[in-house]
Amino acid sequence: MTAPSDALSDYVLGLGDDALVSAQRMSWWISRAPELEEDLALANIGLDQLGQARTLLAYAGEVEGTGRSEDDLAYLRDDRDFRNVWLVERPQTDFGVAMARLLVFSTYQCELYAALASSTDATLAGIAGKAVKEVAYHRDHARLWTLRLGDGTTESHARMQVALEGEWPHVEELFAPVEGALVDPQSLRSAVLSRVEEVVVEATLSVPQVSPAIGGGRRGLHTEHLGHLLAEMQDLHRSHPGVTW
């Protein structure tokens, strides 16, 4: 049986890893976005997520009580120790895919952080209260692009639909039960799905009918892509332990 503090630190680690891995994927877009303005917007979003990851990981380390810092947790764990969902770890080198994923992920984070902001854990409530404003903007950004690409040209419509089909199998993992959860993931499901589906329908796209992927990120089971992402993200820190600039 897991001690309550272990369960809590594992739960917070999951939330922090979601934000960290998503931020790292978002950083791929820097210098690659279709316009300078969009480049800055995506960089801002990635940095918001990184900021959330830092506070969440620092808190996870504190709850854990072993003295691991946010850097220790971000840079010195292997993929099996990461607790993020599959949704955020796969490559997103197509703009439609990046927007489809951001729509799902930010809508989930909106509902999650709004609920956490009134949880009994004062630290998490504080982190979530600040972050909820950030993710509301991320959601708005993803919504506007989903509407424009979905209800745009034949090409953009088709690619946006393909993007949604690719992300949809990974939606259910967000709502899988987690030990130590201060907000039951299942309780977020109907609100998240209805808010995402509302945008999908408004964008003249159709809600994908697909079976959920196996998932297992919360238990440390990941796709092959996470290892490659971590190799790039952790290389500098592991080559030069304790490096700062």
Next chain:
Amino acid sequence: MSSTWPLWEVFVRSRRGLSHVHVGSLHAPDAELALRNARDVYTRRQEGVSLWVVPSSEIVASDPGEREAFFDPADDKVYRHPTFYSVPEGVEHL
């Protein structure tokens, strides 16, 4: 894509009570995204509390070639400045 995205002029109000000031321009496909791009490009460092975006094509500008006719005649009209007039002693509430 740049060729198809129109240009927008951006105005930022830095705090309540001050007016919106022109800060630059950007590209965006429509007004809604222009406002968001302006937020991301021009207010990332707490520069503002309010934003305006205006299509650059809607701005009517004075012609640099007509600058002299437009502005030079004001040069010798010093009497248009309040400091030109001396206030008689003893006048209150002026």
